[in-house]
Amino acid sequence: MTLANPARLPLATLVILLLNFAAAFFTLGNSDALLKWGFTPGPMAAMGVGERFITAFTSMFIHLDPVHLLGNMLFLAAAGPPIERVAGPIRFAGVYLLGGLAGIGLHALMSKFVMVAAAGEPIAGASAAIAALVGYALLRFYRVRVPMLPKLYVPLYAIILVWVLLQILGGIWVVRQFGGAVGFWAHLGGFVMGLALAFLFGAGRVMYDEAWTEHLSEAEARxxxxxxxxxxxxxxxxxxxxxxxxxxxxxxxxxxxxxxxxxxxxxxxxxxxxxxxxxxxxxxxxxxxxxxIPVARRLRLGSELASSLPDISEFLFQSILEDPPSDDTPKALVSLIELLHASDVRAAKHFANKLDSEHSLAPETETARQRWPDIFG
CATH class of the missing domain: 1.25.40 (Serine Threonine Protein Phosphatase 5, Tetratricopeptide repeat)
Incomplete structure (x- = not known):
């Protein structure tokens, strides 16, 4: 199964790519930018809550080394368009941003209680947001191949493996060049958020239905x-x-x-x-x-469908008259009178006469006489 659809321009993907590359143009290799625009989980006296939230957002768009940047952007460029096509630009952007924020939140939480030594180190990069897309994609596209070049389609899991490898290389680069730590907890937080949003949006069910449709087409051919x-x-x-x-x-x-x-x-x-x-x-x-279909079920269905599908309702009530006589027979006759008295008076009178002559002692008969005296007259 492939997902190539050039008819719709992946606007959200393109905007996010442009934002990341624009941020890289001004900040790539600049350690001061990491301190200013990256997210630092530890307490900073000079930073208020609003500024802390801003850096949580801006940290998703800055990278300090080209390997890290290109690894993230490779996955985004390859898998972003098919994800956006099925999720829509709003949901796609939501997965990206919420996944990034969830990753930062989990990293901050772990820095407070587990990685206390790293609490004062800033974190930056789109990895948590990309990890959210990975989580979404794994549930939504577990059978899909994505276009990389004309006539070249690559399984999505292969793209994900490349992305993981580049994240490892990028992490090594960051440690060696800048002495920082890779936010693996941020990646995990983003990934889990992506999976959660995929479940929320019913992505797995949609993929299952698509797989069934494809399987059915193959079966029909046989x-x-x-x-x-x-x-x-x-x-x-x-x-x-x-x-x-x-x-x-x-x-x-x-x-x-x-x-x-x-x-x-x-x-x-x-x-x-x-x-x-x-x-x-x-x-x-x-x-x-x-x-x-059991008689009680036919009576109930007939009543439920009387307004939306009156002909179907009539079929159901009529079928009860074809059964051996029972206590349900007068109920079906009353239901037919109720269904037809306004649209087909002649038919309603026919069923009224049948009810009166064959079930005169049934309690439903007396109730029907009082309710529709003109039909019984």
């Missing part, structure tokens, strides 16, 4: 039996997925497996009776198989 087998596999994890139940019905119907087709329709009627304009109930009615 025939209806393969399509049905694929649908059954999906239903083991998503037993109420309406479209998959439709796929299973279509497969069973195509190969003449009527029993399996009816079971699929019955399951669909239970999972989502209104799906595709009442698809399951219509098909069951065509097969005179609505009796597969």
């Amino acid at each position: 025939g209806e039996a393969a399509k049905g087998a694929a649908a059954k596999g999906r239903l083991t994890t998503s037993p109420k997925d309406a479209e998959t139940l439709v796929d299973l019905f279509e497969s069973a119907d195509a190969i003449g497996n009527d029993d399996e087709a009816i079971v699929a329709l019955t399951d669909l009627a239970g999972a989502d009776p209104a799906h595709r304009n009442g698809f399951a109930i219509r098909r069951l009615a065509e097969r005179h198989a609505l009796g597969r």
Whole structure:
């Protein structure tokens, strides 16, 4: 699976890239910039809360060595566009910024309680924000290849491995050149935030659905039996997925497996009776198989669908009249009168006469007479 879509310009990705390179132009290799714009978790008497927050933000855009900068920007340039395309520019920017801030927050927390010796050392770089994108991408694109060059697609996990390697090299460079420490806790905080936001935005579910669609297309090419087998596999994890139940019905119907087709329709009627304009109930009615649905369930569904799908509601109530007479029969007749008295008076009177003649002693009959005297008159 690939994600190449040049139709939409990845504006958020481009803006973030430009901000990072612009900051690098003014600060790259400048240790004074680290002190001024980097985030220092330890107490600084001359820095207020507002200024501390500003440096938490600015620290995400400055780098002190080219290896660190290029490593982060490589991943951002390669994986940013597909992530932005599916998440949207607002969510993409949110993952980047919130991931960066979460990483800085965790680094500050660990500096206070664990890495006390590093509390006075400033931290800078986009690594925590990039790690958030890594977390998001791993959940959303675990099957995807991304375009690197024309006709060259690379698995996303390979890009992530390169990014990790460059982070290690960048960390060694920083330690040797500047004597600072690499914010591994910041990376972890950003990564976890990215994963959390991916779960919040339903990224994994979307990817799962896309993978299923691709798998179904491959199965359809092999025939209806393969399509049905694929649908059954999906239903083991998503037993109420309406479209998959439709796929299973279509497969069973195509190969003449009527029993399996009816079971699929019955399951669909239970999972989502209104799906595709009442698809399951219509098909069951065509097969005179609505009796597969319990009477109490048919009465309830008929009432629920009366306003949105009145014809489906009528199918359900009529099917109860086809069953052997029971205490539910007058209930179905009353429901039909209620459904049709305004739109089809003739049909409503027909059911009223049937109710009056065949179930005159039922309590529902007297209630119906009082409610619609013109229909019974």
